[in-house]
Amino acid sequence: MPRVLVIDDDPAIGRSLQLQLEGQECEVAVETTAAAGLKRASLQHPDLVFLDLQLPDRDGLDLIEPLSAAPNKPAVVVITGRQDMSATITAIRRGALDYIRKPLDLDEILLALEKVSRRNPQRGKTVPLSGRELPPREIIGKSREIIQVLKQVARFSQVRVSVLIEGESGTGKELVARALHQASAPGKKMVTVNCAALAQGVFESEMFGHERGAFTGADAEHHGHLEVAADGTVFLDEVGDLPLEMQGKLLRVLQEHEYQRVGGTEVLPFQARILAATHRDLAAMVREGAFREDLYHRLEVARITVPPLRARIEDLPLLVEALLNRISKAFGRTLRGISEVALHRLSGYAWPGNVRELENVLMRSVAACTGDVLTQVDLPEPRQEAADGSPPRTSSWRLQDAEQDHVRRALENFGWNISRTARALEVSPTTLRKKIRDYDLEPKGPARP
Numbered sequence: 001m002p003r004v005l006v007i008d009d010d011p012a013i014g015r016s017l018q019l020q021l022e023g024q025e026c027e028v029a030v031e032t033t034a035a036a037g038l039k040r041a042s043l044q045h046p047d048l049v050f051l052d053l054q055l056p057d058r059d060g061l062d063l064i065e066p067l068s069a070a071p072n073k074p075a076v077v078v079i080t081g082r083q084d085m086s087a088t089i090t091a092i093r094r095g096a097l098d099y100i101r102k103p104l105d106l107d108e109i110l111l112a113l114e115k116v117s118r119r120n121p122q123r124g125k126t127v128p129l130s131g132r133e134l135p136p137r138e139i140i141g142k143s144r145e146i147i148q149v150l151k152q153v154a155r156f157s158q159v160r161v162s163v164l165i166e167g168e169s170g171t172g173k174e175l176v177a178r179a180l181h182q183a184s185a186p187g188k189k190m191v192t193v194n195c196a197a198l199a200q201g202v203f204e205s206e207m208f209g210h211e212r213g214a215f216t217g218a219d220a221e222h223h224g225h226l227e228v229a230a231d232g233t234v235f236l237d238e239v240g241d242l243p244l245e246m247q248g249k250l251l252r253v254l255q256e257h258e259y260q261r262v263g264g265t266e267v268l269p270f271q272a273r274i275l276a277a278t279h280r281d282l283a284a285m286v287r288e289g290a291f292r293e294d295l296y297h298r299l300e301v302a303r304i305t306v307p308p309l310r311a312r313i314e315d316l317p318l319l320v321e322a323l324l325n326r327i328s329k330a331f332g333r334t335l336r337g338i339s340e341v342a343l344h345r346l347s348g349y350a351w352p353g354n355v356r357e358l359e360n361v362l363m364r365s366v367a368a369c370t371g372d373v374l375t376q377v378d379l380p381e382p383r384q385e386a387a388d389g390s391p392p393r394t395s396s397w398r399l400q401d402a403e404q405d406h407v408r409r410a411l412e413n414f415g416w417n418i419s420r421t422a423r424a425l426e427v428s429p430t431t432l433r434k435k436i437r438d439y440d441l442e443p444k445g446p447a448r449p
Contacts (some may be wrong), residue, residue: 007037167306167309170356214263
């Protein structure tokens with residue numbers, strides 16, 4: 001039974017909240033001053049505190065931190081009629097879970113109660129974080145698909161051939177390229193070239209370098225990417241974005257293994273290994289005339305295809321742990337773990353943006369998290385579209401669809417008994433009825449109250 005403390009100098013509001021929350025099977029205490037509220041909190045150890053800001057003996061803002069710092073770390077929800085932007089920001093910064101304006105809305109009160117119930121580690125299992133930091137460029141995973149990638153990295157590192165790394169955006173193609181470089185040429189230079197950002201007018205200067213005075217503004221000799229890489233690695237990221245004219249100039253270097261700086265006459269040897277990556281279908285681009293076939297074959301002596309996250313979803317818990325360890329350290333936060341429910345929700349999404357999207361979601365979640373356990377409450381709302389505006393590739397992967405199916409099956413399991421189903425789902429009956437309306441669910445037979 002959740003323990004709730006109401007601290008408000010208006011007895012009518014306190015009594016109203018008490019009646020409403022006791023109707024939700026809560027143990028409720030009411031105090032009208034800051035001093036009495038702090039004393040009650042030390043004795044009752046509430047899970048949730050509804051705190052008014054305008055108290056007769058102290059500003060409610062000053063109570064947020066001492067209340068939140070109690071051993072059981074209760075959630076604090078501010079309730080006030082004060083229109084004060086600064087107070088709102090201060091309350092959240094000091095650790096308040098929410099900020100509700102008076103007159104109070106019952107649905108908002110019940111939603112706050114639901115959030116606390118769902119974020120309470122005692123109400124569900126927590127997957128602990130080890131705190132072990134992995135190298136920032138580590139390829140993480142134990143699935144068959146990712147092990148296959150690692151095997152290919154090991155094989156291709158033994159022969160100095162060009163490797164084309166294919167995969168959707170955000171899958172970690174650059175990580176694979178770096179793993180190849182480290183395995184084949186440790187201690188040597190790896191130069192990354194963002195082909196999508198190379199302007200046609202500066203392509204030769206950036207790739208091959210230029211002599212002093214070669215063109216207006218060339219005040220000094222410039223060593224290009226190929227020269228800087230020496231006998232290391234040149235990684236051509238998003239090579240499919242190179243215009244045809246640039247493709248021809250790159251092809252000549254790969255064929256002749258030599259080049260000249262712009263404005264120079266000295267022939268320089270090209271000694272580096274070429275690794276190229278793309279999210280595009282280069283074979284289709286060759287058929288369409290958008291990519292040179294001869295360059296394609298030069299780049300694709302060997303090929304590695306990096307699987308999308310949805311194809312190796314079993315790796316998601318490992319990725320989540322590694323990313324949360326890294327993110328919480330960067331944010332100066334201490335996270336003890338992630339709830340099983342939150343991890344389940346993350347596992348039920350298609351991730352059209354792959355690992356990059358997962359990292360972005362976890363960053364937003366850690367920023368929103370007020371406790372030491374990341375819960376489903378902290379997760380952002382699921383996206384209804386992919387990053388390019390298209391529908392998700394498999395609709396059943398969407399969090400919305402997964403939740404709809406889960407709610408429907410729970411209702412059927414309890415014979416559409418709203419009260420029992422709501423308790424099993426750990427939501428209020430009001431929230432459950434809203435989800436039934438939102439998802440347009442209907443019982444096969446008569447529903448029970």
